[in-house]
Ligand SMILES: Nc1ncnc2c1ncn2[C@@H]1O[C@H](COP(=O)(O)OP(=O)(O)O)[C@@H](O)[C@H]1O
Ligand SMILES: O=C(O)C1=C[C@@H](OP(=O)(O)O)[C@@H](O)[C@H](O)C1
């Protein structure tokens with residue numbers, strides 16, 4: 348069927364194949380696949396609402412940007428360049444990078460493009476230098492020092508620009524070209540800061556790191572590690588930095604900060620630092636899992652169910668998940684195949700669930716017996732150890748408690764439970780009381 352054109356409509360506009368007016372969209376995020384975006388939550392807290400997720404195919408972008416009813420848009424991959432091109436005016440940040448993550452409809456109908464990824468990263472960098480490096484500001488921490496930026500894609504340009512503004516000597520590390528990951532440690536032993544601007548380590552591919560820990564360890568002057576990836580809360584490279592005693596931060600602050608700067612453009616008012624900090628704190632609290640560890644029979648499963656109900660979160664019992672994943676219960680697996688075989692499979696199950704967000708997770712009592720399980724939990728969970736008097740622990744259906752004895756297990760493990768935990772809860776005597784106490788202590 349031939350396309351009908353309304354009288355007076357310029358060619359190519361308002362044609363039948365385009366979505367018509369997009370009525371109802373006021374603010375939103377434009378991209379291709381957006382299911383996992385956290386921007387709606389952030390903008391709800393900032394007041395830039397209603398805020399929609401707007402998934403469009405490449406051929407639909409121009410029509411939507413030019414003729415949609417929107418007042419303000421965030422833009423993500425793969426449309427940041429296109430957004431820049433479709434705008435009539437550009438802020439200095441957008442012009443400098445040639446890509447836009449923010450579009451604003453001006454009063455006269457023209458479109459302004461901004462890049463708040465640059466200002467967002469600059470804000471996170473500034474705060475990191477003050478808080479973690481005890482510097483007056485980013486410039487006093489970085490001027491004349493070497494900073495490495497991993498990756499040469501879209502996010503990399505914003506990171507490089509912010510670091511150059513702070514006076515750092517920036518080298519971009521990429522898979523091809525002169526400066527590769529293979530030669531990083533050899534060529535840049537004095538780098539003070541490493542910033543990941545690749546998607547390596549992003550959920551669900553976590554906790555991978557773009558740089559092996561051994562190479563980070565060879566950077567003699569390394570003072571900090573930053574990541575633009577914000578999910579999980581502690582990415583693989585941040586966990587590696589943590590093990591080396593180097594301060595690190597993943598990209599949640601940048602995500603929130605770029606949203607604040609966009610919201611300011613959308614609504615024509617300032618978002619103060621206190622609101623930005625509150626939004627970041629709430630988002631972190633909502634998205635981190637709560638993982639319960641402790642002796643077998645200490646009440647992880649029982650208390651976890653209660654806590655999940657209290658917090659209105661999904662509950663995962665890793666022993667049950669183990670059964671579903673591997674078709675055998677933990678107890679039967681230990682008895683029939685031995686503990687080592689069980690532990691390997693347990694780590695597989697743990698890694699699938701612990702990378703997710705906003706769960707209450709009850710671990711098996713032996714999760715602390717494998718060092719690698721710590722990073723899996725730490726990446727996106729607040730770890731809570733239940734401390735219940737040994738004489739109250741049940742050994743029923745628990746082959747290790749029965750064969751080795753609870754006292755010996757406690758001697759082997761209590762130190763680990765305590766050192767892995769962000770919070771050690773002396774059990775109150777009831778699972779409901781324990782759940783309430785955890786909620787209170789974590790401020791959830
Ligand atoms: N806070 C508590 N006070 C008293 N008994 C409890 C408490 N939490 C759990 N229980 C009981 O202790 C036993 C072990 O609890 P469970 O949740 O299976 O422990 P875990 O998952 O740590 O092995 C169960 O019989 C349960 O009913
Ligand atoms: O302590 C352990 O080594 C174990 C504890 C069990 O979980 P609970 O702590 O929930 O009993 C279960 O994972 C398995 O039998 C091994």
Ligand SMILES: [Mg+2]
Pocket residue numbers: 647648649664666709710711
């Ligand atoms: Mg249990």
